Amino acid sequence: MSSKVNLSWIASQFEDKNDLIQKKLELDHKQITVLFIKSLIDQELYQKYIINPFFELPTQEQFNLYLFALPQFQEVPSKEKALYFVMEGNVLIEIQDNLYSLDFKLSKNSDVNSTSVETTIHGSELALSDNLMTNINVIRSSYHQPSLMIEYFEKGEVNKPKMALIYDDKKVKRKALESIREKLEKIDMQVITEAPQFNTLLNDQRYSLFPKMLLTERPDRIVYNLAGGKVILLVDGSPQSMIAPVVFFDFMTTMEDNYHTLAISYYLKLLRYIGIFVCILLPGIYIGAVSFSPEVFRTELMLTIAGSRMGVPFTSFVEVLFMLFFMELLLEASIRLPKAISATAATVGGLILGTAVTEAALASNIMVIIVSAVAISTFVIPVNEMAFAIRIVRLILIVIASIFGLAGLTLGFLCFIMYLVNLTSFGEPYLRFYNYRKGNQDSEGQA
């Protein structure tokens, strides 16, 4: 099969030919045919590297050699691959019955974004870009190891975005890598647009609450996790990457922990863990203390609470759910709204509603304090996905506490821990204490 046939086959695949350009150039004894999609290639590069040399170099052999020396040069193994190359933004060149491809892709989305989700005070403000190649460039240029492996593949039947699986070959956890590859094989989706989709696509369990992969936009977090033997998934066109396998504690660290002095970073970590306890347990404790066992807390405190609840017509359970419901609505609304309006929403919701509710005696003052404390402590959790999961856990614990009181709350919390421990993220136990002692030999196995 000659390359002429291939070229005409490719041209026939594009029925509407307005964007596809096929040109035959002839001069003296030199002759080439080029084929490309106009909107996908960088026309300046095309002009500079193909057209100019073609007219300047005296013989066909010299031109061939010149093309061969270009870094964008690639051989074309089959016509299907040739079609794929054209759609990726390559220029196909046919010379003396041989077909070559040159990568002149024009990408307007290759600028590196600034961090918007994981903002920090210290450390880089730059995040990933929307372009896969730029992202890999960013990662490669801050992780200098020959063992860094990048595997490309395509998934998604219709839009076929380019994806990359990145890991350090020497450090990666083999079991996790195998299981990720196995699950990637099984993906059956029409359209894949963003990396976060993998969180559901690579998850065997249909109903799962906690994220099994970590979403990040920070290159420093990616590098840190690569060195820890984890696998990174990138999708072209998505400024976020997924990290797997993850454990619970990955969701409780920010990259900033490494940039502070030891004491400060421990203090911040402690603050964060207290925050997560407060945000899970505080509403439950309020219900348990007010409705079930007021004798647990000191008398003065309970009297204050009872005084504050004076005139409130609901039980503590309804009161908590009522306020939490509006808080969740407020949170959800302020995400969707344009920035200019969301400030107003927060003011109206938080301040005016809070004051009005207590004045109308629909909820006690202390309830408002608790709800805002809970809302603030939810924001302390550094990774958003975990914060969402925790909000649902909190609701479940509120229901348990309103049926069984403080004892039920404790039991529910223990069950929550047990559930987390029982989870697995690509073969890694989700929650356990790791022993980081130097030279520590594992004296236990897994059973």
Added chain:
Amino acid sequence: MSRFYYYLVMINMIANIISAVPTILLRYRNDGAVLSLIVGIILGLVIVIVYTKFFNAFPGKTFPELLVQTTSKWFYYPLLFFMAVMWFIAGISTLITYSFLLIRYLTPDIPIMLIGLTLILSIIFGCFMKTDRVLYTIEIVFVINFPIIIFIIIKAYTSKNLNWDFIREAMLHVVQAPNIHAVSSSIFLFLGVVNLVIFNRFFTQKQNFGLKQIIVLVFIAIATTFTTYFIPIGFHGSETVGELIYPWIATSDSMRMRYFVIERLVYVFLLLYLSMAFLSILIHWHVAVELFKYIFKLEKMKFKGINIGYIILIVFFTVSSLYIIVSLTEYQLFQYSKYFFNIAVVNFFAMIFLFIYIIRRMKGANKKANES
């Protein structure tokens, strides 16, 4: 030794503070309880050391696997069944004690049936987890609660109400001959090590068990036993302490945190011991579930992809423990606990002879394997 081993031993010691052990010990305070404690510590340590050494010799192997290799069917099925029932009852005794505590102190307006059901349902599914996950759960809950345990112990020892004269007076009873019930209940504190029959599966590498580890164990043993027995006496006096049903609850209620949000320490203590009881039941029932699984081959009982064997076991555990919770009175609980402790202790001592037999047979089996 791996830290997980110490958790197994310590959880049993700590959790038994709320069970019938201190009540039984204090009942015999004038009839040789002190000497019983000393005898109990020595014999208990013997059990701990023998069991640890034995299972350490066969890393990664559970007791049923060893039995299958060395003994015949008519022997090991009844023995395993007996052990499974024992461990099930050990879990139940903690469960019942805690249900009684809850209804008495924390949630008197909830029916006991519901309390029992909540406790059972929150634990029973955890018992079917893999062994390593059970241990990770234990570690995390233990680490969260450990500061509170230390706080309560420091609070108890530094309390003004702790009268050391009472303790010294109680110590004078050391001359009386030991009592069988007191001895066995103080040995029961050490029986956490028997959980290795299943949990040894987790310790796949040979552990380092020498003098250093034994000294740590001796220290833990003496500290826990002393605290369990003498602190209630120090607070209540050796005369009246025998009348208390839950000596440690009354003891913790004698302490006050004057400047804290929670004023009465008893509520901290109750919630803390809820987690300790949770762990204790989780360990015991995990062993029981694994043994039952082994005896009845429950993995294979499947119907349309649903494992019926597990469901039967869950229903059996739930219904039988609920029945016992509703029907038993506190007085009966202590009587039966006494006999249960006796049987358990005698049984686990007798098993030492079985261990010697197994070791000899395993040596023979290894030799045969080498020759062929």
